[in-house]
Amino acid sequence: MPKKTILITGVAGFIGSNLADRLVRDGHRVVGIDNLSAGILEQVPREVEFHAVDIRSKEAVSIIKKSGADVVFHFAAKNCVPDCQNFPYETADVNIMGTINIFEACRAAGVERVLYAESSAIYEGTDTLPTPETDFTPQTIYAVSKAADHLFARAYQRGFGMKMVGFRYLNVYGPRQDYRRAIPPVMSRFIIRLLMNERPPVYGTGSERRDYIHVDDVNDFHVLCIDNDEVIGKTFNLGQGKNYSGLEILNMIQALLGTNMQPEFVPPIPGGAPANLADITAAKRVGWQPKISLEEGLKGMIKYIQDEIARGNITHSL
Numbered sequence: 539m540p541k542k543t544i545l546i547t548g549v550a551g552f553i554g555s556n557l558a559d560r561l562v563r564d565g566h567r568v569v570g571i572d573n574l575s576a577g578i579l580e581q582v583p584r585e586v587e588f589h590a591v592d593i594r595s596k597e598a599v600s601i602i603k604k605s606g607a608d609v610v611f612h613f614a615a616k617n618c619v620p621d622c623q624n625f626p627y628e629t630a631d632v633n634i635m636g637t638i639n640i641f642e643a644c645r646a647a648g649v650e651r652v653l654y655a656e657s658s659a660i661y662e663g664t665d666t667l668p669t670p671e672t673d674f675t676p677q678t679i680y681a682v683s684k685a686a687d688h689l690f691a692r693a694y695q696r697g698f699g700m701k702m703v704g705f706r707y708l709n710v711y712g713p714r715q716d717y718r719r720a721i722p723p724v725m726s727r728f729i730i731r732l733l734m735n736e737r738p739p740v741y742g743t744g745s746e747r748r749d750y751i752h753v754d755d756v757n758d759f760h761v762l763c764i765d766n767d768e769v770i771g772k773t774f775n776l777g778q779g780k781n782y783s784g785l786e787i788l789n790m791i792q793a794l795l796g797t798n799m800q801p802e803f804v805p806p807i808p809g810g811a812p813a814n815l816a817d818i819t820a821a822k823r824v825g826w827q828p829k830i831s832l833e834e835g836l837k838g839m840i841k842y843i844q845d846e847i848a849r850g851n852i853t854h855s856l
């Protein structure tokens with residue numbers, strides 16, 4: 539593939555920083571934007587031309603213009619679901635107005651294609667499992683903000699002929715998944731507690747089933763979308779097409795760690811659907827296939843958390 543200039547918003551976050559690593563390795567010039575509200579500067583590879591700005595700002599618009607970006611990946615968002623529920627105005631401001639600011643900047647700068655994050659939260663209200671991309675049942679403030687981004691992207695494609703691609707991630711996991719948030723994602727939560735020799739907390743009964751996809755698999759799809767023309771104007775589910783209960787995940791982690799701790803059952807997190815499961819036919823049709831098994835991915839997560847503890851970044855259980 540010819541080398542390109544690729545701009546990533548949310549470059550200091552989980553998915554953005556992993557993608558930046560990959561694109562730098564592949565020889566692309568990478569420009570990154572992040573206001574560091576949740577991202578970690580140390581995660582941004584030093585080869586990235588980094589700008590600590592907000593996606594809602596005029597500076598972000600002029601950085602996109604000056605960068606000469608061929609392709610923009612727009613990941614920056616307010617994405618902690620309970621937090622979004624508590625702050626609807628700010629959620630809409632960042633996730634909808636911020637996204638429009640980035641889309642407008644891309645339109646003005648003539649960016650070749652714009653690839654942006656939606657979310658499988660758009661399927662919160664569904665009865666259909668596995669869920670195809672035609673489903674559209676957002677319920678929470680976060681999901682509605684992502685649904686609005688989807689509709690705006692379609693309008694930009696139709697109205698201005700821009701090449702837009704949307705990603706509906708299921709539950710992405712892997713190194714740099716944000717374990718610092720108020721309720722850490724399930725795998726980090728279990729691994730950190732078990733490594734601290736403490737009982738892992740299970741929200742609800744642990745029977746809720748989730749489709750987990752490794753960040754490297756997701757980035758394989760991102761890379762495919764840089765120059766594949768079949769993806770234009772579409773939205774893709776990115777999951778494994780398999781789901782696992784919280785207790786199954788816990789058992790797998792305990793088997794890998796050689797522990798046998800009884801979980802501590804705590805009240806469920808409100809608003810969570812009993813299950814999610816992606817229909818990944820569309821992504822497979824354009825040549826993508828998830829490669830990393832859950833067991834292999836969990837081994838990498840354990841190593842990452844062990845390294846974070848060794849570096850002194852995690853000093854107590856969450």
Ligand SMILES: NC(=O)c1ccc[n+]([C@@H]2O[C@H](COP(=O)([O-])OP(=O)(O)OC[C@H]3O[C@@H](n4cnc5c(N)ncnc54)[C@H](O)[C@@H]3O)[C@@H](O)[C@H]2O)c1
Nearest residue numbers: 548551552553573575576577592593614615617655657710
């Ligand atoms: N990780 C998942 O499982 C998952 C699932 C569905 C959807 N998504 C979506 O994928 C995208 C990336 O997710 P992630 O897991 O890497 O999240 P993340 O929180 O790790 O990264 C998001 C980044 O955006 C930055 N940011 C937030 N508001 C900003 C603003 N106003 N201006 C500039 N930067 C800002 C944060 O500092 C952070 O570094 C998000 O849009 C998220 O909603 C992720």
